[in-house]
Amino acid sequence: MSEPLTPRETNTARRRGLTAVAAAVVLAGIAWGGWHWANGRHVETTDNAYVAGNVVQITPQTGGTVVAIGADDTDYVKAGQLLVQLDPADARVALEQAEAQLAQTVREVRTLYANNATLRAQVSLRSADLARAQADAARAQDDVNRRTPLTQSGAVGKEEFQHATAQLTAAKSTVAAAQSAVLAAQEQLAASLTQTEGTSIEQHPSVQRAAARVREAYLAVQRARLVAPLSGHIAKRGVQVGQRVQAGAPLMTLVALDNLWVDANFKESQLQKLRIGQSAELEADVYGTKVTYKGTVTGLGAGTGAAFALLPAQNATGNWIKVVQRVPVRIALDPAQLAEHPLRVGLSMEVKVDTTDQTGKTLADTQRTAPVAATTVFDAQFKAADDEVAQVIAANLGRKTAATRVQ
Structure with missing residues (x-):
């Protein structure tokens, strides 16, 4: 049997163990401090971030009775495809x-x-x-x-x-x-x-007035066909065959999943170093750490989320408790990564923004020259209406085509 350690030897062993632990803690602290100085202090993170996109409500321009439905929930539709047919x-x-x-x-x-x-x-x-x-x-x-x-x-x-x-x-x-x-x-x-x-x-003004009525009636016939203004996936279909719908009533929702972005809600104390143009790394809960998206900060919100809430806070009444506010920051995603790893509107994301580059601005100061979104699927309706008017005029002028096309 080994002889028991003396109190002095026990104290020495204890001191050596504590010294080793202390050294490990110090080394870890130094390592963390070095990492924070080199990288950590230039990164702002938040898990209060969600995928957003263009959510288009399909609503009729005229009232009528639904006689056919061309798309259902989860279906993919192309721009111009028939969604709902009203009785014309x-x-x-x-x-x-x-x-x-x-x-x-x-x-x-x-x-x-x-x-x-x-x-x-x-x-x-x-x-x-x-x-x-x-x-x-x-x-x-x-x-x-x-x-x-x-x-x-x-x-x-x-x-x-x-x-x-x-x-x-x-x-x-x-x-x-x-x-x-x-x-x-x-x-x-x-x-x-x-x-x-x-x-x-x-x-002639009288002809122009009558032609305008033809265009109006022709467009009413065309608008009995509700078509997709852009390509995307159908969600929240609530319309049924035989239902009588009024103009402006929501029938279904169209989501363009190929054009998504992330709204990251950073604390007000994190906004100091955030700039437009900074790079970001994002992880979606649906994929975990297996997929890392590359993004770019495209803009910072003009106000906090509470300021634009349906029922904004009334801080001047009652007892007041300070609540840290958050500001939405829009982050654009890489279209190639988005196509390879599709996302859905509303999914949770974890965002890390590299704030090393401080050359960007905190507020956009350039005027947009192109529309945010546009569709051309309705242009054919107006052209067809013009063609119908020209045909009626030509037929009653006694020749095949009108000499001057009605604009």
């Missing part, structure tokens, strides 16, 4: 009425232009009558002038002179009547020209 019967009837009104208006305006030619002919005819009356008056005046000296000598009888004078008076009355007829014909032509002058049949 009423809209088609309105379109037919508007087209008939446009056709009638075009023919009425054509009549106005045709009347101009008739009125011009009337002016020419009245002018010819005036010239003939003036010639007759001049001849009657010559007869009176020749008979006046002969009357004094008795070569021409008084009765004959009075007859010539009466003919002159009648001729002058005829001239006055012809002048009035010419003036009336000119006024009628001027009045008619006020309705047609400076424009063509296709651009």
Whole structure:
């Protein structure tokens, strides 16, 4: 058996153990301090971060009865794909009425232009009558002038002179009547020209007004088809076949999962070193540490989350307890990584931002030149409406295509 340690030896062993532990703690502290000085102090972290994206509510522009549903929850749809079909019967009837009104208006305006030619002919005819009356008056005046000296000598009888004078008076009355007829014909032509002058049949205001009604009715027919404004996945479908929906009622939600970002809510004490353009590393709870996303800070919020809450805090009433506020910081994700490892809106993220680069700004000061989001799926509807108007006008002009397309 080994001899028991003496108290002195026990104390020595204890001191050596404590010294080793203390040395290990000191070394760990030095290592942590070195890491913090080199890297840790340049990193701001938060686990109060969530995936965000464009969540588009699909709402009808006109009311109607749902007759078909083209997409369900979790389905992927492309821009322009049919989502919901409303009953277009009423809209088609309105379109037919508007087209008939446009056709009638075009023919009425054509009549106005045709009347101009008739009125011009009337002016020419009245002018010819005036010239003939003036010639007759001049001849009657010559007869009176020749008979006046002969009357004094008795070569021409008084009765004959009075007859010539009466003919002159009648001729002058005829001239006055012809002048009035010419003036009336000119006024009628001027009045008619006020309705047609400076424009063509296709651009006439009455035709334009009727064409606008056709466009409105045509778009109502097209808007009975609710299409996807962008590509994405369907969520929260609540519409059912046979349901009567009103304009603006939410039917389903479309989420573009290929264009997501992260809203990281940092404490107000962490904002001092955060700058736009700084790099970030992100981990999603759904993938754990197996996947690390690369991101970039694209902007800092203009206020705290509490300031924009539905019921903002009323710090001036009652007992006050200070609560550390958080400010949302938007972080853009790498599209390639996002395509390889898809995320969902609302997933939790852990964010680490490298604040070493302090050259960026805390607030954006450049004006955006391009739209945040845009769609072209509705442009075809307006073009089709214009084509429909042009076709109706051309058919009632008596030729295949309208000379001037209605804008």
